[in-house]
Amino acid sequence: MGGDGFCGWPTSLHLxxxxxDVTIIDNLxxxxxxxxxxxxxxxxxxxIEERLAKWKSISGDTIQHFNIDIAQEYTRLxxxxxxxxxxxxxxxxxxxxxxxxxxxxxxKRYTVNNNVNATHNILCAIVxxxxxxxxxxxxxMGVYGYNSEGFxxxxxxxxxxxxxxxxxxxxxSILHPMYPGSVYHTTKCLDEVMFYFYNKNDQIRIxxxxxxxxxxxxxxxxHLDPILINRFDYDGMYxxxxxxxxxxxxxxxxxxxxxxxxxxxxxxxxxxxxxxxRLAIENPPDGDRVRIFNQATETxxxxxxxxxxxxxxxxxIEYLENPRREPVCNDLxxxxxxxxxxxxxxxxxxxxxxxxxxxxxxxxxxxCDVSKILNSPPWRKSPVQEIxxxxxxxxxxxxxxxxxxx
Ligand SMILES: NC(=O)c1ccc[n+]([C@@H]2O[C@H](COP(=O)([O-])OP(=O)(O)OC[C@H]3O[C@@H](n4cnc5c(N)ncnc54)[C@H](O)[C@@H]3O)[C@@H](O)[C@H]2O)c1
Numbered sequence: 213m214g215g216d217g218f219c220g221w222p223t224s225l226h227l228x229x230x231x232x233d234v235t236i237i238d239n240l241x242x243x244x245x246x247x248x249x250x251x252x253x254x255x256x257x258x259x260i261e262e263r264l265a266k267w268k269s270i271s272g273d274t275i276q277h278f279n280i281d282i283a284q285e286y287t288r289l290x291x292x293x294x295x296x297x298x299x300x301x302x303x304x305x306x307x308x309x310x311x312x313x314x315x316x317x318x319x320k321r322y323t324v325n326n327n328v329n330a331t332h333n334i335l336c337a338i339v340x341x342x343x344x345x346x347x348x349x350x351x352x353m354g355v356y357g358y359n360s361e362g363f364x365x366x367x368x369x370x371x372x373x374x375x376x377x378x379x380x381x382x383x384x385s386i387l388h389p390m391y392p393g394s395v396y397h398t399t400k401c402l403d404e405v406m407f408y409f410y411n412k413n414d415q416i417r418i419x420x421x422x423x424x425x426x427x428x429x430x431x432x433x434x435h436l437d438p439i440l441i442n443r444f445d446y447d448g449m450y451x452x453x454x455x456x457x458x459x460x461x462x463x464x465x466x467x468x469x470x471x472x473x474x475x476x477x478x479x480x481x482x483x484x485x486x487x488x489x490r491l492a493i494e495n496p497p498d499g500d501r502v503r504i505f506n507q508a509t510e511t512x513x514x515x516x517x518x519x520x521x522x523x524x525x526x527x528x529i530e531y532l533e534n535p536r537r538e539p540v541c542n543d544l545x546x547x548x549x550x551x552x553x554x555x556x557x558x559x560x561x562x563x564x565x566x567x568x569x570x571x572x573x574x575x576x577x578x579x580c581d582v583s584k585i586l587n588s589p590p591w592r593k594s595p596v597q598e599i600x601x602x603x604x605x606x607x608x609x610x611x612x613x614x615x616x617x618x
Contacts, residue, residue, distance in 0.1 A: 219426060220236070220304040331402075423508065428482035446458075454517055475514050
């Protein structure tokens with residue numbers, strides 16, 4: 213589901229190359245949102261028909277595509293799932309940009325209706341058709357929020373002591389508390405609750421991958437032909453921070469940091485994303501409870517990222533008022549051992565792959581619409597006040613940075 217998108221397209225090719233029989237369901241809404249916003253990928257993205265025909269000519273393998281809106285066309289979705297009877301459904305099909313979800317009521321309502329119904333329709337169809345399907349969902353690290361107050365972020369669950377009348381009465385493992393920072397992140401929290409219920413009630417086997425911000429563009433498979441090239445979004449709605457910095461540096465503009473730049477986030481390279489998804493598929497859970505993995509390989513503050521790109525390209529750095537409502541700075545200590553235990557080989561930012569991104573930005577800079585780089589909406593209509601961080605800083609013991617293969 214969502215196999216035409218930034219993560220879904222290279223994953224579809226990777227799974228097909230690994231001898232899996234892949235079908236894509238995608239209503240091409242991401243391409244339509246580009247039309248609505250007057251934006252487009254920096255890299256020239258071929259039509260889905262051209263992409264699939266090229267893949268067939270290169271690999272000999274057929275990937276079928278069905279244009280179904282999985283949030284609206286329940287019957288078509290359920291019938292197709294019954295016909296194909298897949299072992300696994302990988303679910304990317306959600307509106308995924310936090311800024312877009314904060315643009316106005318139309319986009320807020322669309323994001324909730326689309327994402328919540330998409331997830332619920334898949335769960336409902338699996339139950340209605342009485343199929344044993346492993347659902348792998350792309351969630352986000354953003355569900356945990358960025359106020360970790362000095363403790364490490366575990367993989368989905370935390371153990372809590374229940375205190376009654378001043379005495380500890382029991383210890384329980386519960387879903388990690390959720391602190392969404394946008395309407396988009398709120399829908400990912402609602403997904404978590406639905407997964408909890410459908411696993412408990414119907415024993416659906418579910419893996420929820422709490423993914424960091426994905427960087428990079430191409431993978432081994434999309435490199436095989438220019439028609440297979442992946443998206444590169446640089447605009448203020450869909451372009452993630454690293455892409456925006458790379459675009460600004462390619463154009464000779466300063467790198468613009470929102471707020472202090474102390475906001476720390478988790479990251480993962482697109483090659484690692486597809487590797488994680490394959491590992492989750494090849495090692496399905498038993499279904500006792502929803503399996504949650506943190507899918508990230510390193511953490512960086514926005515300022516660190518800007519300095520990194522600046523060192524690589526010589527670009528200057530500028531600070532702007534932050535349109536978002538978020539702590540001015542935070543630490544982020546993420547536990548993400550499970551996927552590495554299954555065999556993930558982390559790729560880090562300091563490497564040749566980042567230079568490849570710089571050259572993509574330079575190669576296609578003539579396609580860039582400069583007016584779209586800083587078009588993120590404010591999180592609130594009234595002037596945004598910076599939220600003081602409650603975060604205490606503490607020495608990190610288990611950072612990704614020092615556990616990465618450089
Ligand atoms: N890109 C990131 O940095 C990142 C980080 C964390 C999590 N994620 C999650 O990974 C998933 C994929 O992200 P992406 O960057 O590939 O997004 P994307 O927007 O590029 O891809 C999503 C795809 O789903 C399709 N889609 C959306 N709603 C649909 C519907 N109702 N019916 C059918 N198809 C529909 C879109 O057309 C698009 O092709 C998302 O769920 C996102 O929340 C992404």
